[in-house]
Amino acid sequence: MHYRRRGPHVSRHFKRSMAALGLTLVFVDVAAADDVTTTISGYGTAGGSFTSNGAYHYVHDTTEFVGAGNDFDTSLDSRIGVQAKVSFDSHWSITAQEVVRERGDSTFDPGTEWLFVQYSPISAVDLRVGRMALATFLLSDSRNVGYAATWFHAPNEVYSSEPFQYIDGAQAKWQFELGPFDIGFKGAYGTSDAELELPTGLTDAKAKNVSSSSLSVQWNDLLVRAALTKGASPFEVPLAPEFIVNYILKDKYLSFGTQYDNGTAIFISEWSKRTENDVPVANKPLFASTQWYMAGGWRFGKLTPMVIYGGLKENNPLANADGYYGTWSVALRYDIVRNIALKAEASRPIAANPAYWVTANPDSNQRINVFGFGADFVF
Amino acid sequence: MNMNQTRKKPAYALAWLGISGLLLSSLAAAGDIVVVMAPGASPLSKEDVSKVYVGRSKDLKPIDLPEASPLREAFYKKATGRDLNQIKAVWSRLAFTSEGTPPRSVADDAAVKKAVASDPKAIGYIAKADVDGTVKVVLELD
Numbered sequence: 341m342h343y344r345r346r347g348p349h350v351s352r353h354f355k356r357s358m359a360a361l362g363l364t365l366v367f368v369d370v371a372a373a374d375d376v377t378t379t380i381s382g383y384g385t386a387g388g389s390f391t392s393n394g395a396y397h398y399v400h401d402t403t404e405f406v407g408a409g410n411d412f413d414t415s416l417d418s419r420i421g422v423q424a425k426v427s428f429d430s431h432w433s434i435t436a437q438e439v440v441r442e443r444g445d446s447t448f449d450p451g452t453e454w455l456f457v458q459y460s461p462i463s464a465v466d467l468r469v470g471r472m473a474l475a476t477f478l479l480s481d482s483r484n485v486g487y488a489a490t491w492f493h494a495p496n497e498v499y500s501s502e503p504f505q506y507i508d509g510a511q512a513k514w515q516f517e518l519g520p521f522d523i524g525f526k527g528a529y530g531t532s533d534a535e536l537e538l539p540t541g542l543t544d545a546k547a548k549n550v551s552s553s554s555l556s557v558q559w560n561d562l563l564v565r566a567a568l569t570k571g572a573s574p575f576e577v578p579l580a581p582e583f584i585v586n587y588i589l590k591d592k593y594l595s596f597g598t599q600y601d602n603g604t605a606i607f608i609s610e611w612s613k614r615t616e617n618d619v620p621v622a623n624k625p626l627f628a629s630t631q632w633y634m635a636g637g638w639r640f641g642k643l644t645p646m647v648i649y650g651g652l653k654e655n656n657p658l659a660n661a662d663g664y665y666g667t668w669s670v671a672l673r674y675d676i677v678r679n680i681a682l683k684a685e686a687s688r689p690i691a692a693n694p695a696y697w698v699t700a701n702p703d704s705n706q707r708i709n710v711f712g713f714g715a716d717f718v719f
Numbered sequence: 720m721n722m723n724q725t726r727k728k729p730a731y732a733l734a735w736l737g738i739s740g741l742l743l744s745s746l747a748a749a750g751d752i753v754v755v756m757a758p759g760a761s762p763l764s765k766e767d768v769s770k771v772y773v774g775r776s777k778d779l780k781p782i783d784l785p786e787a788s789p790l791r792e793a794f795y796k797k798a799t800g801r802d803l804n805q806i807k808a809v810w811s812r813l814a815f816t817s818e819g820t821p822p823r824s825v826a827d828d829a830a831v832k833k834a835v836a837s838d839p840k841a842i843g844y845i846a847k848a849d850v851d852g853t854v855k856v857v858l859e860l861d
Contacts, residue, residue: 488812
């Protein structure tokens with residue numbers, strides 16, 4: 341059973357994009373007239389991936405359903421994002437971020453990743469209303485910004501497991517110092533949506549009561565974060581032909597992440613457990629898994645090699661067989677000029693690993709190579 | 720063989736002399752950097768300054784010199800232990816998740832002093848030789 345998100349309705353996203361653009365233009369105009377500051381900036385990736393076996397198509401996560409096969413596929417990894425931030429004073433601002441990338445199917449579509457109003461009564465507190473990234477994992481909110489990362493592909497084990505990528509609602513953040521520690525609390529509440537391709541057809545999955553809360557502690561070069569993300573979305577699950585049960589999927593992700601970076605050595609690790617309520621009749625969760633990875637890198641001037649090991653353990657879910665899948669990856673970042681980083685990455689997941697492929701083969705332990713190359717840039 | 724080795728030695732010596740000279744001159748340049756704020760500001764630690772320039776503290780408004788300025792490169796290396804590519808990556812993450820706005824760049828040391836002198840929350844770095852009564856040195860980087 342493969343639950344994959346279809347590409348968004350272009351018209352809907354297009355309207356959103358145009359609305360955001362219109363909003364931006366209005367404020368750019370205001371900026372020229374008043375003391376308002378406007379910052380336009382952007383990022384992108386030009387690159388692609390391929391696999392050593394054309395029968396297996398690599399994807400970043402379950403929201404994509406056309407992957408990279410034997411041929412070097414540039415559409416999966418290439419993307420461009422533009423952000424406009426309008427600050428009215430030190431308290432009020434509006435941020436809009438549009439990203440053009442492949443979504444679900446093989447076409448490039450614009451989409452609004454961020455669009456929110458922020459009010460900061462004091463510098464330690466940010467209140468936001470609008471659309472924000474759903475920060476289920478440590479780096480979920482910057483996953484599109486390749487330039488900010490050492491690797492080319494964010495570890496699939498963890499990052500492929502959450503289909504919902506943004507939250508429409510409100511968010512509060514409070515950050516303060518406590519002795520040598522920087523403490524941050526963040527809480528968000530709202531709704532989300534994703535179009536999924538179910539065996540019963542296209543479903544516009546709507547998640548309600550989406551909440552995400554996190555605590556982060558920074559001490560010198562070490563960051564530790566704990567987060568809990570929940571959501572509830574109704575599904576029709578076909579247990580057998582002509583036998584469909586209604587199911588409200590109550591998804592919960594508990595995740596812990598740590599990042600250490602002293603300027604030379606980099607270490608990043610995350611552990612996450614996804615739990616759900618059981619599907620009626622079947623008495624099993626739809627998806628339930630524990631996933632983690634460890635990544636270590638060392639900077640030699642402009643060159644940063646990194647080794648990554650990721651593990652995925654399925655916890656008796658309905659959708660896939662039980663199993664443990666471990667995967668090694670090596671990545672290389674080369675800061676060729678300021679604002680551009682060249683990347684190369686190779687991973688060796690097995691054909692049965694559900695975190696890597698459009699269609700995994702549960703019966704095969706064959707190792708498949710996934711190669712990715714590209715240039716990440718900011719402007 | 721022997722002839723070759725003896726001939727190479729002076730070349731190596733010269734090369735090492737050159738490298739040492741470069742290292743010494745860069746250290747000297749780095750030693751000349753001071754962090755400045757408006758008169759009346761209290762001294763800061765290197766950790767305080769580092770936190771502001773890598774976006775971990777929003778209490779102060781950091782001012783940068785242009786990207787091509789050798790002082791900028793030396794300042795980041797001394798204050799944060801990171802080169803400019805790393806700093807760019809750090810701020811990319813903060814900017815595109817709206818967790819921070821990168822430091823504002825101004826043209827030169829005079830512009831830094833002007834920006835700092837007029838705003839008690841602004842902080843900048845300049846060559847020690849350019850310090851005058853309009854600003855207060857809050858940290859000397861050596």
